[in-house]
Amino acid sequence: MSSNVLTRKDFISDQAVRWCPGCGDYAILAQVQKVMPELGIDRENIVFVSGIGCASRFPYYMNTYGFHTIHGRAPAVATGLHLARPDLSVWVVTGDGDALSIGGNHLIHMLRRNVDLKILLFNNKVYGLTKGQFSPTSNQGMKTKSSPFGSKARPFSTLALALGAEATFVARTVDTETQHLQEMIRRLANHRGSAFLEILQNCPVFNDGVYEDLKDRKIKSDHLLILENGEPLVYGADSNRELRLDTSAMRLYPARRDLSDDSVEVRHNEAAPDASLAMMLARAEGEDYPVPLGVLRAVREPTFEELSLAEGQAQRDAHGEGTLAELLYSPDRWKVD
Amino acid sequence: MSGNDEVPVEEIPSVVIRLVGDSGDGMQLTGGELTRAAALAGNDIATFPDFPAEIRAPAGSLAGVSGFQLQFSSGEIFTAGDAPDVMVVMNPAALRTNIRDLEKGGLLIVDTGAFKAKNLELAGYAENPLEDGSLADYRLVVVDISKHVTLTLKGEGLSTKDVFRTRNFYALGLLFWLYGRSPEAELEAIHRKFAKRPEIANANSKVFQAGFNFGETAELFESAYRVAPAKLPAGEYRNITGNEASALAILAAGRLADKPIFYGSYPITPASDILHYLSAQPRYGVTAFQAEDEIAAVTASIGASFGGSIAITGTSGPGFALKQEGIGLAVIAELPLVVINVQRAGPSTGMPTKPEQSDLMQALYGRNGESPVAIVAPSTPADCFDSMLDAIRIAVEHMCPVVYLSDATLANGAEPWRIPAPESLQPIQVNHRIEADGFSPYIRDPNTLARVWAVPGTPGLEHRIGGLEKEDGSGNVSYDPENHQHMTHIRQAKIDRIADRLPPAEIFGDPEGDLLLVGWGSTFGPLRQATIALRDQGHAVSHMHLRFLNPLQSNVSEALLKFRRVLVAEMNMGQLRTLLRDRFLVDAKGLNKMQGQPFQIREVVHAARELLTEVPAETIK
Structure with missing residues (x-):
């Protein structure tokens, strides 16, 4: 093990980064490289696994172990790797097309199993590498080369999908909120179990400005709700807005703090065993709604690896380490002289 | 009374x-x-x-x-x-x-x-x-x-x-x-x-x-x-099915290599028994992972292989089709992987419980790009044990995917198996690169051309691999035209050179004669028994049963040329026959049965005799 203190530079590989100028991926890469040394994990014990898409080039730029696999399959490859090698810190880098379209099945089952993996989902709401088709998170009606009259399908709510798949850690951030992005990467790294981080990321070529409301300094505070555990869901330039619970419809809705009504104040509780509040936050979408950023859910449950190791140990305790002789010489054998 | x-x-x-x-x-x-x-x-x-x-x-x-x-x-x-x-x-x-x-x-x-x-x-x-x-x-x-x-x-x-x-x-x-x-x-x-x-x-x-x-x-x-006891060679015996023997060999390989085993699979007839068997034996160091689908089963296995486990994925024909892109990844990433295909009658869902040998071409050519893999085929239920050990040895020593073509007859059929003495089984050599000096991920063994197997957790060997074309040696992504030509040849040569380690294909009977019966896989029984019957009748017939289908053993070409006629009996439309004709320009004839039932001995005898007497018959195609 290397005892040297690592720095950001230690995590930069010798490969030239080849994303388009202005791509949000640069910021994400820089923040991941910045946070990595803080984690206290030796480089050789870190693996970045990706699928296909712009985001999936990520492993080439990290000076760790890396595996750039095939479209949509990174969660499955990473699951096999971490089941075989639970000693490693394994990160999955994926995009909205990779994770939610071709790889949707692997994503939900990885989350359901609570495999101890860190998932960075770069959501730019478009297919970039294949030059601009609508993705499973594209806004309905989006005009692209493959939807010249507007896309017809509704987008996934990414976080609701993750929560519905029983994810034990669900968070969201945006590529331009540097400090918040760093903090979320730290939280992700420290979670035991499937940790899912959606990073809203701008594609300057095929979907520029899709998150403009969250980036424009003049208006962003009216559109961003930064979740603080234990705090009410307050946002807005003058902190005068709040997501409150409409008990008649059992949903969060945007209210003014200076106007009282029948709604109930909600204090965020990321550790609630029940995912209902997190789900309400994930579904808090619409014209007048802010976008919640932060940790929606963080609960500790046994990981798939822990259960798998325990099963093996219990069997060895009960029946011993299997030997080759024991394996071959079954009790129902017979002898021929 | x-x-x-x-x-x-x-x-x-x-x-x-x-x-x-x-x-x-x-x-x-x-x-x-x-x-x-x-x-x-x-x-x-x-x-x-x-x-x-x-x-x-x-x-x-x-x-x-x-x-x-x-x-x-x-x-x-x-x-x-x-x-x-x-x-x-x-x-x-x-x-x-x-x-x-x-x-x-x-x-x-x-x-x-x-x-x-x-x-x-x-x-x-x-x-x-x-x-x-x-x-x-x-x-x-x-x-x-x-x-x-x-x-x-x-x-x-x-x-x-x-x-x-x-x-x-x-x-x-x-x-x-x-x-x-x-x-x-x-x-x-x-x-x-x-x-x-x-x-x-x-x-x-x-x-x-x-x-x-x-x-x-x-x-x-x-x-x-x-019925008196048979005069079997002395030793200890147990009754074994093909699926049991395959699973047993997988566990044995873990002990012989002193390595953990990863088995990724999705339930499918007639391969599921291997998953069941391995799921019950975690104490032997096997992680049996029932994946969400066939694609996850193969790709999770590739992940485990990247991590240094001996990785195997098991399925049948339709699942094998779904795994093909993953197998291609293992080809270009040059990672060891055994892919079990317990073949059944197709196409599509076909007849799930009935045997056929119709996935040979799928194994050879079913992927995009020039994507060679090794292919091993067991011939009897007990032979599944030795064949699986061969498949695993080839995969880890040559850093390549190996397709293991069993079928429904072998999977469920049983026969007595003379249990090998544990100490008689050769250890499996696995060499993980440790030295950082002079390391790059695609440097190769000069003889086998196998690349180094460097696993995460090894300091100084941090590297990135993936599905994009690699520059030989460095392993960096490369679109260089010459390099792609070179790498395409390297991947083929790596498979071809496996032939150097294989024993010659056995010829049962005389090394030359009027007719050579050729087969692979579960047709061994009827072909061997038919050969014995034909020889008893005075015909100059021999039998060559191929365990290795890619690469073919180096004496196969010569063996074919020593017979006046060659009859390839297969439970498909003539896939091995096509391969042999393609490789060796030999005028091989076919006996082809697609009924979801094994050959009967008399069918093989009949076809052989028709060919021996040169009478064209409808049954010979």
């Missing part, structure tokens, strides 16, 4: 028995028990279970008929026999679908209690065949098993349904008497098998004993039979 001293006992060299009934009648279980008894008595055995894909087709229907054929013998045998000498029939549908196979003069044991109007109608019989003289060609023995079990279990408090379900053990008891098997071991086995339901264990024991006693006292048969 005190019975069996009045019944003569006849010594016979071998017998072929087929048990047929509804899929709910327990024919597979009964067949398994009869097989075990024959094995324990020292006979050579071979079995062919033949069952429908439906778990329970409507009771009594033709679609729901399940069969189990076994041959036990005092001499060496290679197949479960062409045609049964004895058939045990549990209902009219089973009679209707199977009777044409019974040898004339064969013994036909029928449960008359199941031949009621409703079952007769379901089977499409207008008249009861037991009464209309249509079975006059056979030695018909009728027993009202249904009534006997009802009487035997009267007062036991079992439901009518549970009582009816013991009929197979009555038939088993009858057969135990007929072939002089000791009932004690079976009674113990019944109590073990049904330990969780003592009332059922008790009922099955009683019924089994009743069947045995009825054989002894009722003078149903003109003779009882004995």
Whole structure:
């Protein structure tokens, strides 16, 4: 093990980064490289696994172990790797097309199993590498080369999908909120179990400005709700807005703090065993709604690896380490002289 | 009447028995028990279970008929026999679908209690065949098993349904008497098998004993039979199916390599038993992962291989198709991986429980790009053990995917296996790169061309691999035209050079002659037995059965040229034949059977003789 203190530079590989100028991926890469040394994990014990898409080039730029696999399959490859090698810190880098379209099945089952993996989902709401088709998170009606009259399908709510798949850690951030992005990467790294981080990321070529409301300094505070555990869901330039619970419809809705009504104040509780509040936050979408950023859910449950190791140990305790002789010489054998 | 001293006992060299009934009648279980008894008595055995894909087709229907054929013998045998000498029939549908196979003069044991109007109608019989003289060609023995079990279990408090379900053990008891098997071991086995339901264990024991006693006292048969123990080579034996042998070899490989095993699979007939077997054995260091789909099964295995495990993924034809992109990733990433394809009749869902050998081309050429893999094919249930060890050795020593082509016949068929002494098994050499000096991920062994296997966790060897073309040596992404040409050749040469380690293909018979029978996989039994028969008839026929299909062993070309005629018998349209013609410009003929049934010996003999006498026949294509 290397005892040297690592720095950001230690995590930069010798490969030239080849994303388009202005791509949000640069910021994400820089923040991941910045946070990595803080984690206290030796480089050789870190693996970045990706699928296909712009985001999936990520492993080439990290000076760790890396595996750039095939479209949509990174969660499955990473699951096999971490089941075989639970000693490693394994990160999955994926995009909205990779994770939610071709790889949707692997994503939900990885989350359901609570495999101890860190998932960075770069959501730019478009297919970039294949030059601009609508993705499973594209806004309905989006005009692209493959939807010249507007896309017809509704987008996934990414976080609701993750929560519905029983994810034990669900968070969201945006590529331009540097400090918040760093903090979320730290939280992700420290979670035991499937940790899912959606990073809203701008594609300057095929979907520029899709998150403009969250980036424009003049208006962003009216559109961003930064979740603080234990705090009410307050946002807005003058902190005068709040997501409150409409008990008649059992949903969060945007209210003014200076106007009282029948709604109930909600204090965020990321550790609630029940995912209902997190789900309400994930579904808090619409014209007048802010976008919640932060940790929606963080609960500790046994990981798939822990259960798998325990099963093996219990069997060895009960029946011993299997030997080759024991394996071959079954009790129902017979002898021929 | 005190019975069996009045019944003569006849010594016979071998017998072929087929048990047929509804899929709910327990024919597979009964067949398994009869097989075990024959094995324990020292006979050579071979079995062919033949069952429908439906778990329970409507009771009594033709679609729901399940069969189990076994041959036990005092001499060496290679197949479960062409045609049964004895058939045990549990209902009219089973009679209707199977009777044409019974040898004339064969013994036909029928449960008359199941031949009621409703079952007769379901089977499409207008008249009861037991009464209309249509079975006059056979030695018909009728027993009202249904009534006997009802009487035997009267007062036991079992439901009518549970009582009816013991009929197979009555038939088993009858057969135990007929072939002089000791009932004690079976009674113990019944109590073990049904330990969780003592009332059922008790009922099955009683019924089994009743069947045995009825054989002894009722003078149903003109003779009882004995099959002497076979003169098998000395050693310890166990009865084994192909799927068990494959799974056993996977666990053995973990011990021989001192490495953890990863088995990624998705449930699919007829491969699932391997997953079941391995899932129960985590103490041997195997992680059996039931994935969400076939693609996850292969890609998770590739992830485990990247992490340094011996990784295997198992499936059947349709699942193999889904895995192909993943296998391509293992080709370009140059990671060891064994892909089991327990072949079944296709295309599409096809006939899931029936064997075919129609995925050879899929294994060779089913991926995008020039994507060579090694291919190994076991030839008998017991041979699955050695073949799987070969497949794993090739994968880890040559850093490549190896496709292992079993099939439904091998998977479920059983035979005695001479257990190898643990110390006789060669260790599996796995070398992980440790030294950082001079490391890059695509540097190669100069002989095998295998790249280094550097696993995460090794300091100083941090590197990135993936599905994009790699520059040789450095492993960096490369679109260089010359490099791609070079790497395409390297990946092929790496597979070709596996031939350097392979022993020559064995020729059974003389090294030259009039006809060489060529086969691969589960056709070994009928081809070998047909060769023996043809040679006994004075024909200059030899048999070459290929375990290695890619690369082919280096003597194959020469062997083919030493015979006037070459006949490739396969359960497909001629995939190996096409390959041999392509590689060696040899005028190989084909014998091709696509019925979801193994070759019969006589079919092979017939085709060979037609070819030997140069008579063009419709059956030879």
